[in-house]
Amino acid sequence: MSSAASTTPDELDALLRELDEIPATDQAPTPAGSTDERASKQDALELAAMGRPGLSGRPGAGPSPKRQVRLSKELDAALTARALLEHRNASDIIRDALDSYLRAAA
Template identity: 45%
Template sequence: MAHITDNDEFDALATAGALRPIGQPLGGGDIADEDGLRASMGGRPNLGSSRATGAGASARRQVRLPEPLNDALDAYVVAHATTPSAVIRDALTAYLNAA
């Protein structure tokens, strides 16, 4: 049976400097302080009506896309350094405002 390392063991290893990073943080560089750490681990941003306070709910919708449309979305996301969710929100906003 494999040994499972618990939090106390991780703490002891970290304190002793015995943990090695596996790779670089996605943004690269060091995290300056606890606020920076919390910001990097905050999860998805809240899109609810009270988002400035961190409260409120973000509605979630799922859609099925034809493969060519999905491929085009993936290519657009890479070319414009954005996310599929942002593109879909922007496109839906433009569509509904034009209606």
């Protein structure tokens, strides 16, 4: 196994000349990437900075309102079991249940 310390200056110069002769299409992309790649990365960064879309579905509506509730241990266990069974998160189940309850009460 050779190490960088055993490479002579002449060998390094030869390697650099070989690299200079490689056509641009065969070289690895520059760290910044192409203009299209930079644009798509910028778009992704802007979307990430905007955060998760609000529950209202309207862009620019600001953060969704937040409510916190305390549950009995039994109700929390049932919610957790249901979320696992349906492969959903507890918040989605709570929103659906509250929506159904309020629609039925109207």
